[in-house]
Amino acid sequence: MAPTPxxxxxxxxxxxxxxxxxxxxxxxxxxxxxxxxxxxxxxxPMAKRVKALNERREQxxxxxxxxxxxxxxxxxxQRESTDRMRSLLQGMKVLQDDQLKTAQEKxxxxxxxxxxxxxxxxxxxxxxxxxxxxxxxxxxxxxGIKPDWSDFKRFMVFAGALLISYKAPxxxxxxxxxxxxxxxxxxxxxxxxxxxxxxxxxxTVDAAFGxxxxxxxxxxxxxxxxxxxxxxxxxxxxxxxxxxxxxxKRVKLDALRGVVTTMIQTEKYGxxxxxxxxxxxxxxxxxxxxxxxxxxARLPAIMTxxxxxxxxxxLFVVILGPAACSISEKL
Numbered sequence: 433m434a435p436t437p438x439x440x441x442x443x444x445x446x447x448x449x450x451x452x453x454x455x456x457x458x459x460x461x462x463x464x465x466x467x468x469x470x471x472x473x474x475x476x477p478m479a480k481r482v483k484a485l486n487e488r489r490e491q492x493x494x495x496x497x498x499x500x501x502x503x504x505x506x507x508x509x510q511r512e513s514t515d516r517m518r519s520l521l522q523g524m525k526v527l528q529d530d531q532l533k534t535a536q537e538k539x540x541x542x543x544x545x546x547x548x549x550x551x552x553x554x555x556x557x558x559x560x561x562x563x564x565x566x567x568x569x570x571x572x573x574x575x576g577i578k579p580d581w582s583d584f585k586r587f588m589v590f591a592g593a594l595l596i597s598y599k600a601p602x603x604x605x606x607x608x609x610x611x612x613x614x615x616x617x618x619x620x621x622x623x624x625x626x627x628x629x630x631x632x633x634x635x636t637v638d639a640a641f642g643x644x645x646x647x648x649x650x651x652x653x654x655x656x657x658x659x660x661x662x663x664x665x666x667x668x669x670x671x672x673x674x675x676x677x678x679x680x681k682r683v684k685l686d687a688l689r690g691v692v693t694t695m696i697q698t699e700k701y702g703x704x705x706x707x708x709x710x711x712x713x714x715x716x717x718x719x720x721x722x723x724x725x726x727x728x729a730r731l732p733a734i735m736t737x738x739x740x741x742x743x744x745x746x747l748f749v750v751i752l753g754p755a756a757c758s759i760s761e762k763l
Contacts, residue, residue, distance in 0.1 A: 542608035564597035619652030624713035638666035
């Protein structure tokens with residue numbers, strides 16, 4: 433005899449209670465395995481950098497080096513492209529010096545040293561809305577890909593395409609700046625401790641910055657690059673104050689601005705550098721501990737949503753499912 437199918441009252445979306453419990457248990461198991469994998473796997477921030485250096489070393493050993501002519505041709509081609517963009521923007525009278533300076537500062541804060549790319553950022557704000565907005569208008573109003581949409585919904589989609597395409601370069605730069613500032617913030621206490629040691633050892637400020645850049649370059653590449661550039665500027669700029677101010681402009685970080693202010697006051701008034709840096713280092717470590725405690729205090733509120741969405745329904749199905757099936761069969 434064929435097996436008797438379960439009564440319709442015990443079915444949920446074409447599945448029985450045991451099938452639903454099995455699916456939810458499988459999803460919970462996969463989520464738990466993925467969480468354990470993320471917790472046990474710690475990514476090395478220097479792994480990619482070390483791999484690139486090893487590949488470059490192998491290329492140099494094999495004699496495969498990029499020729500100077502090709503690099504020069506690439507730079508010339510990039511300069512010609514930016515010159516064409518500049519001439520087009522100037523012809524349309526949309527290129528302003530303040531706007532160009534702001535874009536260059538954002539590129540420096542994102543770790544991009546080329547100032548010519550500021551022209552590409554401004555040109556992207558002009559070209560991307562035309563491309564994506566025009567494409568959205570063509571698809572919505574000419575091709576009519578969604579004939580069931582109302583006029584208001586089509587207009588909102590068109591306006592959203594224009595706004596997102598206009599803000600896309602700024603959003604991309606903002607993400608780069610935020611990631612770079614976060615990476616630099618992590619290494620600030622260690623950098624200040626090394627600066628204190630170098631100052632107590634009798635090194636000059638530019639030599640101390642260079643030493644810290646070499647020591648922390650592998651653990652914190654972004655901070656090492658900024659300190660190395662500051663050490664170079666300290667060695668050839670006429671005013672040392674300009675080098676510290678350039679460091680504050682290149683990094684969008686309030687903590688680093690406090691360090692720069694301390695260094696400028698030390699250079700101006702001759703106050704002890706080691707004691708001031710030691711106080712700043714203690715403050716930064718305390719701030720980092722406070723942020724860790726704040727994240728730990730936010731964890732119960734964050735876990736409420738996964739608990740309600742994934743854990744409680746599974747418990748309800750497992751505990752109440754058999755009882756509901758037996759009650760429905762008797763009734």
